[in-house]
Amino acid sequence: MPGQIHSIITKRDFDFSNLTASTIEIPIVRAMDITDASEVTLQVRVHSRTITGGSIQVIARAISLTEEEPNTDFLSAGADLASITLNSAAPILHLAALATPFGSMVRIVVRGTGAAASTIKANISVDLIVRTW
Amino acid sequence: MDACNACSTSDGDPLVVVPVLDLMSFDFSNLPAGASCSVTLRPAVRVADFYRVRLLVRVHATTMASGQTFRFGLYNTYPSPVDPAKEFVDSTGFMTVDVTSGAVPRLVTGTGTDPDTFLKVVLTAIQGTATTTMKATLSASLLLRNGCSR
Numbered sequence: 143m144p145g146q147i148h149s150i151i152t153k154r155d156f157d158f159s160n161l162t163a164s165t166i167e168i169p170i171v172r173a174m175d176i177t178d179a180s181e182v183t184l185q186v187r188v189h190s191r192t193i194t195g196g197s198i199q200v201i202a203r204a205i206s207l208t209e210e211e212p213n214t215d216f217l218s219a220g221a222d223l224a225s226i227t228l229n230s231a232a233p234i235l236h237l238a239a240l241a242t243p244f245g246s247m248v249r250i251v252v253r254g255t256g257a258a259a260s261t262i263k264a265n266i267s268v269d270l271i272v273r274t275w
Numbered sequence: 276m277d278a279c280n281a282c283s284t285s286d287g288d289p290l291v292v293v294p295v296l297d298l299m300s301f302d303f304s305n306l307p308a309g310a311s312c313s314v315t316l317r318p319a320v321r322v323a324d325f326y327r328v329r330l331l332v333r334v335h336a337t338t339m340a341s342g343q344t345f346r347f348g349l350y351n352t353y354p355s356p357v358d359p360a361k362e363f364v365d366s367t368g369f370m371t372v373d374v375t376s377g378a379v380p381r382l383v384t385g386t387g388t389d390p391d392t393f394l395k396v397v398l399t400a401i402q403g404t405a406t407t408t409m410k411a412t413l414s415a416s417l418l419l420r421n422g423c424s425r
Contacts, residue, residue, distance in 0.1 A: 153360075154315040161312070164305035164406075168314050172299050189360070213335060213412070215300060254312075 145273035148174065150250050153189050156198060157263040161256025168254075172215070173205045173247040176272055182240040182248070183271040184224045188264060191232040195260030198228045198252065200268060202240055205249040215249075223248060228264050289421070293320055295396045296415040298335060301345070303409045306402035313400075316347075316415075318362070319354050319393040325419035328390050330372050332383045335412040339376040342403030345411050347372045351391035364395055374411060 151170050158166065176182055186200045202225075204218035224238040240248065248270070254262055295317045306312055322328060330347055351365040370387035394417070402409060 152318055154318055157313065160307065160310040161305070162307050162310075164307065166303060166305050166312060168301070168312075169299050172297060213298065 144275070145271060148270045148272060150174070150268040150270055153187075153265060153267040155263060155265050156252050156254065158196065158198065158254025158256055159261050159263055161196065161254055161262065162258050163256055165253060165255045167201075167251045169249060169251045170268065171250045173207050173249055174270065175246065176244065176248050176270070177246040178274050179244070179272045180275050181273045182244060184226060184238045184240060184250070185269040185271055186226050186228070186236040187267045188228055188230070188232040188234050188236065189266065191228055191264040192261045193228065193264065194262070195257030196262040197255045198262060198264050200226045200228070200236075200266070201251050201253055203249045203251065204245040205247045206245060207247060217249070218245070228266070232264070289324070291325070291419045293417040293419060294415075295320065295417055296398070296413060298412065298414040300412040301398075301400065301410065303400035303402065304407070306400060306406065306409065308402055308405050311399050311401045314398050315395065316398055317396040319352050319395060320417060321392065322390045322394050322417075322419055323392040325390070326421045327386065327388055327419070328370070328394065329384060329386045329418040330370070330415060331418055332372055332374060332413060332415045334374055334379050334381045334383060335414065336379050337374075337376060337412070338408050338410040340403055340407050340409070341376055343376065343407075343409045344401040345374040345413065346399045346401060347374075347415060348397045348399060349387065350395040350397065352393045352395040353391060354393060365391070369394060374413065
């Protein structure tokens, strides 16, 4: 079963401490082509984590881009393909398989949900493991 | 090749364009008034071979109000291969480029000189005095070169 690991982001900080009760999503890859994939796994390494309230999630969503309208993101209105909540002490590895059908492209976002007077930050790196058979 | 009288570089000196942000739409509308949120776009872009650094930001679309800012910050950094878990960053910024409300599409640029070995690229969204819609579709590159501004 051939496979490849695609680095989505190298280790870096995400800090949502300034949110109070709101939610913000930061895209970390706009659209990665997974046309040939039979199975895709989202892999998140949590290098450090300080979350005293609120939450941080890493989410995969189906997206499609077209050369006929290259500046437009065609995002699926369906459920997220995968979601990982950073709810365990670091260092730790989180894995989640992308639900099928996952289409031809995937977007990865980091979602921060705030809480009053809370520290909400983590240092993470993210990969996609793409297998074909 | 002609040499520059000011800096002695020649027309053949290298010029490199490093993409630091592919076209991406950001929505920081939920940021509380006066708050900011940062995301690291590139932890360490090697710039050791270059003297001049120009950041080119394409502003494809915005829905912004006066007082809101998308700030691209460049920081000198020097990763250590023997201690890769730590980040060695000069907290004094190397340069910044601000994207504020205005006509689109447009190009926003800034130039810095004499960087250290690596640059960290950070995007910070700064909400205005009220929580209002703050969206932007942006892309950005670093233009690295030597010599003077000819």
